[in-house]
Amino acid sequence: xxxxxxxxxxxxxxxxxxxxxxxxxxxxxxxxxxxxxxxxxxxxxxxxxxxxxxxxxxxxxxxxxxxxxxxxxxxxxxxxxxxxxxxxxxxxxxxxxxxxxxxxxxxxxxxxxxxxxxxxxxxxxxxxxxxxxxxxxxxxxxxxxxxxxxxxxxxxxxxxxxxxxxxxxxxxxxxxxxxxxxxxxxxxxxxxxxxxxxxxxxxxxxxxxxxxxxxxxxxxxxxxxxxxxxxxxxxxxxxxxxxxxxx
Amino acid sequence: xxxxxxxxxxxxxxxxxxxxxxxxxxxxxxxxxxxxxxxxxxxxxxxxxxxxxxxxxxxxxxxxxxxxxxxxxxxxxxxxxxxxxxxxxxxxxxxxxxxxxxxxxxxxxxxxxxxxxxxxxxxxxxxxxxxxxxxxxxxxxxxxxxxxxxxxxxxxxxxxxxxxxxxxxxxxxxxxxxxxxxxxxxxxxxxxxxxxxxxxxxxxxxxxxxxxxxxxxxxxxxxxxxxxxxxxxxxxxxxxxxxxxxxxxxxxxxxxxxxxxxxxxxxxxxxxxxxxxxxxxxxxxxxxxxxxxxxxxxxxx
Numbered sequence: 001x002x003x004x005x006x007x008x009x010x011x012x013x014x015x016x017x018x019x020x021x022x023x024x025x026x027x028x029x030x031x032x033x034x035x036x037x038x039x040x041x042x043x044x045x046x047x048x049x050x051x052x053x054x055x056x057x058x059x060x061x062x063x064x065x066x067x068x069x070x071x072x073x074x075x076x077x078x079x080x081x082x083x084x085x086x087x088x089x090x091x092x093x094x095x096x097x098x099x100x101x102x103x104x105x106x107x108x109x110x111x112x113x114x115x116x117x118x119x120x121x122x123x124x125x126x127x128x129x130x131x132x133x134x135x136x137x138x139x140x141x142x143x144x145x146x147x148x149x150x151x152x153x154x155x156x157x158x159x160x161x162x163x164x165x166x167x168x169x170x171x172x173x174x175x176x177x178x179x180x181x182x183x184x185x186x187x188x189x190x191x192x193x194x195x196x197x198x199x200x201x202x203x204x205x206x207x208x209x210x211x212x213x214x215x216x217x218x219x220x221x222x223x224x225x226x227x228x229x230x231x232x233x234x235x236x237x238x239x240x241x242x243x244x245x246x247x
Numbered sequence: 248x249x250x251x252x253x254x255x256x257x258x259x260x261x262x263x264x265x266x267x268x269x270x271x272x273x274x275x276x277x278x279x280x281x282x283x284x285x286x287x288x289x290x291x292x293x294x295x296x297x298x299x300x301x302x303x304x305x306x307x308x309x310x311x312x313x314x315x316x317x318x319x320x321x322x323x324x325x326x327x328x329x330x331x332x333x334x335x336x337x338x339x340x341x342x343x344x345x346x347x348x349x350x351x352x353x354x355x356x357x358x359x360x361x362x363x364x365x366x367x368x369x370x371x372x373x374x375x376x377x378x379x380x381x382x383x384x385x386x387x388x389x390x391x392x393x394x395x396x397x398x399x400x401x402x403x404x405x406x407x408x409x410x411x412x413x414x415x416x417x418x419x420x421x422x423x424x425x426x427x428x429x430x431x432x433x434x435x436x437x438x439x440x441x442x443x444x445x446x447x448x449x450x451x452x453x454x455x456x457x458x459x460x461x462x463x464x465x466x467x468x469x470x471x472x473x474x475x476x477x478x479x480x481x482x483x484x485x486x487x488x489x490x491x492x493x494x495x496x497x498x499x500x501x502x503x504x505x506x507x508x509x510x511x512x513x514x515x516x517x518x519x520x521x522x523x524x525x526x527x528x529x530x531x532x533x534x535x536x537x538x539x540x541x542x543x544x545x546x547x548x
Contacts, residue, residue: 052438054434074437074438075437075438075440075441075442078437078438078439078440079440083438083439084438086434086435086438091435092424092427092428092431092432092436093431094418094427094431095424095427099424103421103425103428103439104439104440106421106424107425107439107440107441108439108440111421113421114420114421114422114449115416115420115421115422116420116421117419117420117421118419118420118421118424119419121421159439160438160439162439163439163440
């Protein structure tokens with residue numbers, strides 16, 4: 001097997017009496033789509049917060065391509081290739097979709113001139129291509145605040161992809177989206193990730209979503225990883241069915 | 248009250264409102280982005296005025312062209328905003344962003360008191376004057392009233408340019424987009440690699456420069472004295488609250504409302520001059536508790 005992209009070892013964190021991570025070991029590989037499942041309070045979101053630098057664990061290590069990233073501030077981790085989309089997409093609502101994208105590109109390119117108009121940032125074509133990738137090229141000039149939830153999610157993903165990440169972390173990518181649209185949105189998302197050659201980790205509660213779109217599943221339970229494996233194996237495991245899927 | 252007197256009161260009000268707007272918009276920008284109500288904003292206004300008077304006085308004493316006092320006003324404002332404002336953010340505000348708002352208010356008030364005494368130590372208590380910019384621009388006649396062009400043309404133009412410039416800056420430039428992004432969602436902005444600490448610093452310095460510019464531009468119209476900062480901070484709080492904290496266009500209207508009402512009070516009922524701004528603020532807040540343009544949980548800048 002190839003060397004992992006991101007590698008977590010022995011992650012320990014507790015909040016008061018609650019143990020949110022109790023020796024988490026996990027490798028994430030290039031271009032895979034890893035789903036994290038598990039009951040509420042098992043520490044799934046905590047894990048995303050640690051790997052993106054928003055939380056510092058009390059013990060353990062996280063390496064990205066072999067380099068330790070614990071203790072690195074979130075925006076440096078972003079630059080190193082780990083992007084994040086949020087559970088509630090927070091777009092910059094007074095700007096258009098394209099302006100949101102251009103801002104993301106300008107930050108990536110470290111454009112120094114603070115007075116440069118957003119409309120004159122050179123990555124315009126590249127950003128339109130990215131919007132096209134998530135099926136949102138036609139709404140480039142709309143205000144981000146006017147978009148329906150599903151499109152906001154996709155634009156949020158495009159903003160993250162504008163950072164050219166190697167790994168994208170998502171917390172319930174389709175939460176808040178009407179059930180009828182969920183699969184369509186996830187379909188576009190997974191296809192975009194594949195084309196952009198980005199690996200992803202997503203926390204998900206919908207088991208059908210997991211079995212359709214994950215290439216691998218990690219089951220969280222009380223701050224530990226109960227098991228990892230392909231969806232068809234994990235979803236048939238009697239322990240997993242009892243503790244997570246319910247039945 | 249005669250028409251002439253009413254017109255004079257109106258012109259006085261507009262000229263004063265222009266200065267008030269510059270200070271209040273700085274205060275409201277800092278509050279909108281950083282969430283801190285900075286009482287020491289009044290010190291930046293006063294120090295800007297002292298710096299302008301010192302720099303302008305020196306230029307005049309050296310016998311330079313009086314027109315050079317205009318760039319001197321700007322230089323004094325920027326120097327004060329960047330140096331005093333920059334130090335204030337770096338060594339003080341940065342420590343208290345996460346703290347209780349009451350504590351923030353007390354600490355910035357303490358800084359205000361300290362700086363008030365620093366001004367007395369550096370510049371003494373005697374008043375400073377600098378009338379060169381006033382004389383350089385001369386007078387204009389408006390409906391039979393002679394008024395200084397500095398106060399009735401230059402100051403309002405500066406206020407409007409500031410508002411338009413600030414709106415353009417926030418809406419269309421890269422740095423402005425970063426400021427808006429951090430204001431709307433600091434965590435999400437950080438996640439695309441924006442340095443929120445730098446954004447806070449830059450915003451504070453811009454706000455500080457606006458306060459100092461208010462002070463510098465006020466210098467030709469008033470004597471620079473101890474206590475001028477306290478007066479101004481209280482009035483600009485009233486303007487910012489009347490407009491709805493964090494609202495830029497609203498601050499211009501509120502400044503005009505309060506500035507004009509105050510100058511009419513001076514001519515009609517002088518004893519109500521000090522009361523008038525608060526009366527307006529209270530009436531408007533009773534009618535609209537979030538201010539003229541404020542909305543519950545709306546955007547902040």
